[in-house]
Amino acid sequence: MLNLRPDEYEVIGETQWQIIESSGDEQTINIHGFKYSKLRATLLHTVCILLCGLPYFALAYYPSYNRFKYVKCSLKTAKEICVIDSDGGWTTEKVLEVDLNLSNHKDNRLRYFMFKHNRFIWLNDQGVFINVLALNEKLTIQLLMENMSGINKRQQNELIKLYGTNSVEVEVKSYWTLFVEEVFNPFYLFQVFSIILWSLDEYYQYATCVFLLSVATCMLALYQTKQMSINLHKMAGSTSAFTVTVLRPTRMGREECVVNASRLVPGDVLVLPPDGCVMPCDAMLLTGTCIVDESMLTGESVPVMKGPPCSSPEIYSTEGHKRHTLFAGTHVMQTRFYGNNQVLAKVVRTGFYTAKGELLKSILFPKPFGFQFYKDAVKFVIFMFCIAAIGMGYSIWLYVVRGSLIGTIVLRTLDIITIVVPPALPAAMTAGIVYSQNRLRKNRIFCVSPPRIVICGKLQVMCFDKTGTLTEDGLDFHSVIPLRSGEKFGECVVEVSSLPVTSPLIQALAFFIQGQLKGDPLDLKMFEFTQWILEEPGPENTRYDNLTPVIVKPATSANGSMQNLDDFDPFTMEIPYEIGLLRRFHFSSAQQSMGVITNVLGQPQMVYFVKGAPEKVAGMCNPETLPENFSSVLNEYTSNGFRVIGLAHKKLDRKMKWVDAQRVKRSNLECDMAFLGFLVMQNSLKPETTQVIRELHEASMRLIMVTGDNIMTAMSVARGCLMVQPHQKLVLITTGQPQTNDSRPPLCMEVVGEGAPPKLALDAYVLALEGKTWAVIRTHYPELMPVVLARGMVFGRFGPDQKTQLITALQGEDVVVGMCGDGANDCGALKAAHVGISLSEADASVAAPFTSQEQNIKCVKLLALEGRCALSTSFAIFKYMALYSLIQFFSILILYNFYSILGNNQFLYIDLVLTTLLALSLGRASPGPVLTRQSPPVSLVALSSILPLVIQVSLVLLMQIASIYLLYAQPWFKPVEGGPDVEQVLCWENTVLFIVTAFQYLIMACVYAKGWPFRQPFCTNYYMMITLVTQSVFVTVLLLCPWQWLADFMEVEAMSTADSEQTNASLSDCEKFSRLARVMRRRCDKTAEGEAARPLCVPSHLQLC
Structure with a gap:
């Protein structure tokens, strides 16, 4: 999770700086060591006083300039850490020290600093600071499951010093504190400067109005900031307001102890109540199963089933093992346990390192974006x-x-x-x-980062998940295609009455219901098709063992009669035909399958059933049990937009007991299985999908589908919703096995429905590929990545990490990228996109800056x-x-x-x-x-x-x-x-x-x-x-x-004044002209009298004068 850059080089002496890269929150920081200098501080204060205190305003708004009071030193002796984040922002943080007494911590003195609610501790033997989260990044599942007795109180107190309290409380500052911070804003400083200037210039009215408006604006800003802090504080909740039950080791074993939830630390073992609770931390389930509502965090509206992982040397991660992880802030609706055992969970993350804490940090410190x-x-x-x-x-x-x-x-x-x-x-x-x-x-579209609304205006590439986004959430049952013989499929079955109750195929369908009639839509439709009954564990149905949590049986057996049992041994009819679920292996994106271990009442032999992607299930089966037309039938249904699920089963060794079933590794079960057939489900398009896709196409927006579903189904849906235009050819890229160990896996291209691709114009084709092909191209054919990113439209069988890789790669092409999904397994992609839209009933989601409560893609058009x-x-x-x-x-x-x-x-x-x-x-x-x-x-x-x-x-x-x-x-x-x-x-x-x-x-x-x-x-x-x-x-x-x-x-002149002035000016000009005319006439008369005797030739116009 963390890579310490200085470890790559030989450290000469004591380092003064370090780069810390964290893949967990995509944050890179550059830290420098400083210590306080009395001389520098005195000079700084002297300059501030000489300049009438003006530099203090700059220091308040730009805290990084406070580093002038310090001198550089080694990180080992630093009292202040100057942190430069990936966006170039400077912050100074104090180095705190506390006594620590832990057996696995060599130093008795803990040095650390806090930055954006992240704690970075000093490792004296390595000479570096690391994020405290890195201490647990190498823990394996096996190691986490070893100690189920928890930690003692002394260890808890010491670990609180190391990790901090389990608190995600958002500080609600007082109005006075907010006012001081607001006043030091350059905008208000400029307002104060302007008001002073206008007052000196006797602009009292204007200065007063601006002052009143500034005060009103400031008070409104303070109120809004206060309300936002209060809302975030309510959203965060308080872990100190309730208690939880944990286990403490004793000499005789272990005992239950009630503690305040704020004192939980990694390593504590929680006892989850049967009626559920709100998780105060991130914890890995150790025993039992839970039904969890995660809509607040992921936007996934359907409750999910959580179960304990298998003990293995695999490194644990909350994202990779989310099916076994209970996240902070989620609602555990119900817990189930085997016999008298308790449902236990081990705390793995606390405070702001939990999923809930990450959500709050994303709101408190939104990721800057260069626009x-x-x-x-x-x-x-x-x-x-x-x-x-x-x-x-x-x-x-x-x-x-x-x-x-x-x-x-x-x-x-x-x-x-x-x-x-x-x-x-x-x-x-x-x-x-x-x-x-x-x-x-x-x-009903909510936004936690308003500036991103402007970015929506330049949206160029829009990616969509398929199930729950373009298509309906629920699945409609279409048919079952059983295996009639070892060579070919039989006719498709649409009525359950035509299948024997004891058929392994009908048993497989009945057992993929998640414990109760609430859960994954696929499982619900499968169970409804069987017309069987699910019973909760109770005194009357514990014939198998006190450890059996769930029983399923045909509906008719509840009435004392059962049809379609002609082939059943009459000696077994005395025992009701009921099947118990002994263990469940949850679905994972990596394995693309899930399985259950079952036992028929009265039968000594357990049976393992598996469902999943047909390709994955086929790989688990004995090739002799696969029909010859496996691929052709699969392509026939998937190319028509159906969702196809593969089913298989395996009879386990008669010697296997319940204890063995709880310990057996999944890999030992999923081999040499017998193929049962296909389950065909219909996933229809949402009514709004096609129209919105058409409008986005008309706006010259590039559209992409990225889904974890079958590539053939994805291509069919893309055609059906007109994402792939009628004039465009869809070219499928596949990969094969390399000829030698040193050679690159070959790539093959074919036009879907036509075979080998001819030469096509650039705008006449789009590409489709699966997740494994994407991995091969990224690793072995990097030169083809620009073509894939430019022409790729349908991406199937993509895991959550591959979806994020695609979004990041598209952003590298200097385009604004959006992602719309339901938040189930695309949280990383939603967070990475410039415009992430989560379809959820919640107001805010950890998955994306935008949340739409309308469960369709119409929100993309509106945005x-x-x-x-x-x-x-x-x-x-x-x-x-x-x-x-x-x-x-x-x-x-x-x-x-x-x-x-x-x-x-x-x-x-x-x-x-x-x-x-x-x-x-x-x-x-x-x-x-x-x-x-x-x-x-x-x-x-x-x-x-x-x-x-x-x-x-x-x-x-x-x-x-x-x-x-x-x-x-x-x-x-x-x-x-x-x-x-x-x-x-x-x-x-x-x-x-x-x-x-x-x-x-x-x-x-x-x-x-x-x-x-x-x-x-x-x-x-x-x-x-x-x-x-x-x-x-x-x-x-x-x-x-x-x-x-x-x-x-x-203070303006009126036009009437101008008219009077013009009139007066005209009258004055006339008077002057008349006076001049009279003077000229007198002179002419005198001249005429003096020279009357002398004849002159005077022009006619002068004679008139």
Whole structure:
């Protein structure tokens, strides 16, 4: 589970760093040793004090910078560990020490540190830190089953020091603690800076409104965080609230002891009550059987049967042996025991290392995912800061040239930052995601990681499990195909009355019911077909032994008569025909089969029955018992979409007793068996499957089926639901035996139904292969992996680990991969996928970030629609907020040139009314009705995104400059008389730019409210329409005919004032013109009198003067 990288090299001296890789939680950390330095700490505090304490805020939000108080040292002597996780995050953790007295632990002093609820302990002999989970990674099943008496109290106390308490409690912080953490957030620090700046600039109204909104937002965030912590705390529960019964070794044997569940440690032996319980830890079943509801963890709605494993040297793992493991948080519905024996389970994991703890850790520390949109958003904000720096430089130059006061220069310069980088940007960005999450919740789709909704918008490859996902959960019985002779199958049987009750085939069908009439759908249908009765163990049916837990018998035997017994020996008729189950071997994905040891009442010989994949069962049977048409009949049914189960049996040695049956190895039983026949089940498609598959295909989404079922059945279902298109050829890749030990296994390809594949166009074929072929290609033909990943569509007989391998390999092709399953055996794949969807009745599952309570794949379509809507909405809001900042930025710089600024109420209206309402209304857009081939853009810095933005910014700036030039062209206009500290609000420059920019905000909102193809038309967004209409009317009133009180409140000039000024200017011009005309007439008259005697040739137009 853990690989210690330094062990690969020769350690010279004491190492100062180490890399720890954990395959359990897919976490890689890099640790460095540090120790406290008084000199460095003093220097750091001195610098912080000299800078008015500002660095303390950075240290609070970036704890990694606290490492400057330390100096590097060896890990052996380190007091602090600097942890760098796989995502580049830095954290410093204290090294704790405690006395430890364990026989298998060489050191009497335990050194460890905690990171994300994982405990890493120091091994002095190796000179490394390891995850404490690694101490038990080499334990074998045989070793775990040896000690069934548990541990004593002293060992328990010491192991608690080593492993910690069995607690997964989530801390619920006080409001004051949450408030302090929230205040140190850069967003709120920027808000505080802005409020202080506006207050110094006498923007009291705006500063007050922002302060009240910030307080309201902060309180809402605190409340939501508190409620989330409370919900997680309730989900985690408290192990200290109840007690459990454990075994303690004594001199006389062992005794039961009641302890608090929080004090359980690995090695404790639990005594499970008959009426069930909620598991407080992960434990391996030692004796007895349990029926467990695991829906809370895996999403598997069907209760599962758990039983003890066979004692073997195989290394135990909770995932590989989950059929023998009781997971923390699951509900043990019922326990069964043999005779007076108790149902025992050995604790293997506690605390946050349990399955329940892993679920909580996945919620508390969600796996980061690199998404281009968020990366580009950060780059764009940095770019906006650069623009702000240019604007700050220009404003400094402008005010210095004017000779303004230093205070005015500082205020106007810093004001540029609050304009270019709006404080409302983070809130506006999350609006679309929040609305999408609410809509998903109404559709019974729950999400534990809201940012992943945006990733759904770029879903390119979608993988599906088959049973319970594409097809119905339950199976319908179709027929039984018995073996009539040693050479061929007989006719299929659809009625149980045609089979003898004593037939081994009917006995095999009757015994694969999981202990009670609740369990695997396949087992239920098999048992219903037999029409037999299942009896619980009791005083009246313990003729075999006190150890027999379950009895099955024909329904007619309960009434005292039995049909179809013509061939039965009459001497045995005195004994009722009943069969007891002595031992059950549970189904496993690796073996693809399960078996039971049975005994007919009155018969001295036990019989072993097995069911499973036909190929696996055939491998267990004597070849002479296999019919000649085995493969042809199997292919006939599987190619038509039926699920085929192989059945076989074996009579055991007469000398075998019950004790021997409990100890015998499964491998000794599953050989030289006699084949019985096929059980054929029908697994019909869910009604929604075909339509959703068709719509996903039309959206150019690549679809893949990955299942543990037979490859022929999988291909048939893929054809039936149109996952494989009618025009596509399905090419099956199989593998054979290598000719020599050193040669690679050969690969064969054939077009299903046509034989050898001809040369096909790339888009005319898809590939199908089994899990063993996948393993061969990964190992021996890595050069073919790109082809398999590009053209593979049907993957059958895939184990849980192979499903995860497929998802990971597809992600390596740089595509967004989704996985949809029921969480039964595909938890790893669901967790590994970018978009994992678990079909479960629970609200949250350890299996996936998304959980759909609707048990069909319609949720995939809904998630894709909401994802595209959320992604396009996030793009629109981000661009709108960026344009809003630049519009205000340009208008402010232009006003600075004309000795003017925006008024307080104008800032208030633009920032808190107009743009905020428009941004929130943009987020209200609903998803489009259909999935289209076109997908939303994902990059903010792509040319297709940048070019329209540049054009829009250019037009915005051009219109603002043109409006000022047009204003200056008016004959009545009087510019503001400048001065070093003149900043006039009520002027025509201010009014014109305020009205123009207000219309620009409205127009840009209309531009980015475009609906098709990812959102509904913006006319259907009623919030948007109401906002646009009301704000447009308001701005138009301000432009044309504002009431005087409104004009005074908004600090704008009214158009009536402009009309009067223009009229006065016109009258003044007429008066000046008339005065000039009179003066010219007098001069002409005087000239005419003085020169009357002299004749002149005067032009006619001058004579008129």
